[in-house]
Amino acid sequence: MTPKQLNFHFPAEFEKQTALWLSWPHKEASWPGKLHTIYNPYSEFILRVASHQKVCINVADEQMREFALLSLYNSTYGKSVSGIGKLLDNVKFYFHPTNDAWCRDHGPAFLVNRDTREKAIVDWGYNAWGDKYPPYDLDDVIPTEIGKALGMPVFNPGIVMEGGSVEFNGKGTLLTTTACLLNKNRNPHLNQSEIEKYLIDFYGVEHILWLGDGIVGDDTDGHIDDITRFVNEDTVVTVVEENKSDENYQLLQENLDTLKTMRLETGKQVNIIELPMPKPVIWEDQRLPASYANFYISNENIIVPTFRDSNDEKALSILQDCFKTRKVVGIDSTDLIWGLGSFHCLSQQEPAV
Template sequence: MFERRMPAEWETHEKTILQWPVADSLVHPDNYTEVCDGYEETIRAIQAFEPVGLIVDPEEMGALRKRLGEDIDLYPIPHNDAWARDSVPTIIVDKDGSRLGVDWKFNAWGEKYQPYDLDDALGEKILAMTDIARERPDLVLEGGSIHSDGEGTILTTKECLLNPNRNPGMSMEAIEEALKDHLGAKKVIWLEEGLDGDETDGHIDNIACFAAPGKVLLQVCRDPKDPNYAITRRCLEVLDREVDARGRRLEVVEIEQPPYATYRGKRATLSYLNFYFVNDGLILPVFGGDAAQTDQKAMEVLKDAFPQRGIATVNGWSLVKEGGNVHCITQQIPKAAKEERA
């Protein structure tokens, strides 16, 4: 029997998977060169810690091999967009070392973008190429909407998972049961909502994540005039009264949000919590300019939280202009390894 467990992101990875940007899918097509440069910068940062696999349109194989070199696995799979966190399956593990890809249904964040059929079909192809077994739940879910402590606790938001544009008619209890069935979850902690202006309808990976079992990082707002002030106060209230799957009270570590910023008339969802764990390190988006002070504070908090990890920074603006950041464009493949029993 497969005793499923969703590993924590800080556990050892075999590699990281990304998708190369598709010009036709960009919200701002004139940014294509900048976006591609941002992806390449992130890929280079990850490669300093672990291998990278990149999903590319077949006709771009030659150009990207020349651009990125030989030290990267290229997977020729047609795709609509480039947010691997949400369209590449969630890989779970068993105690015997076997892995399973949970290939969620994908509907482009509640039918916000068309077409999305290639991204919805992408999971089966990438799992076949990486030789990982597949499971296809009857549930729309994006990887950016859930975070695991590796010990049975899942962190998420009601704003996203209970949004009628994902799974209309499904109750919170039904979705909890699905997370238990497919991820081996034993406890689901529900925050009310994500950051103001987040077009994903409140993905957890912009506002909060586990730093360790029993320890949560939360991006907070200090300005009472900013909608994120009330949002993050409510998050603190929930986390203060919750316990995890093993009954532990949660320690909350606060990271101050970057200053309010807009891009082409809309709020930019700037988040330090959209960093990505890699083997022995993490990749952190920073924003510079008015955010230079909070950039430095975020690095200090993360260095204190993860003293054994190297922190590599990348330009967060090249990605956030399209609505996401480093965590959104990556999906880890956990290493297949038998767990040691105590």
């Protein structure tokens, strides 16, 4: 039986969580020449969340665990925290070797049963965004390894899917993009209606909404978590570009126009809040996928990437208005984004029951 038939569903990220899941970054090729610079903002991300919920980190071995602990202690934020040991009590390491750090996409999709409150995991296939960055054999088995470690049942749909390509309101609606899910480098044997059937059966949703393209520089072929995010069951924030000559302007306007026509599973129109884009972030002549939409929602904080940009404060203020019971925290992501992703791409939430 499918998860939906068993009454499992994928909770929204803004619902209560047990843990944040991460895979410790170690691949030099993902941040060429800059890997050493990312541990400071990454450590702040971990410690901010560990102040109020568990953080689970996949590491290859004891040596990587020791390096991770040292990075946390020696980070700028770590040194500013009195009683960092208490925070680290909330950090747990699992010896699960990975190829890369993008846990949103290779990590487990945690489901909750509406009847029994039992948790389960979906282990979608993973091919590093269309076989762009082999090898990915270690990443591909991470959900099943975590299922074994936690004693949770694991469902295997047998097709490729990534966590960053789907967004949920927790009430039955799933938001995604045609640019990613219909790309022939993922599941070339499936058409749109067949993919929708997998989404419904394995995420336990009822209603699929499709946007078009993702932002320029996104090597995932258009993940939704860089453009449009649910902040509650009937409201999204969506990024817009103010500069009409910017290459993101038209595609983000088209996404905005499409959102305005959309209805939720209730038939209600989607509430839309516009979020600015930072100015282009360029490194070594490459446009990077810098977006304020790539934030992580924890139980008490909203961790938002910032880019030393004049729109940083505006974006943080808009998001603070969206999450009145949580504290919005901006963390400099200028170095992190050289890896072509930020805090949401690096993370996966485990819901509470």
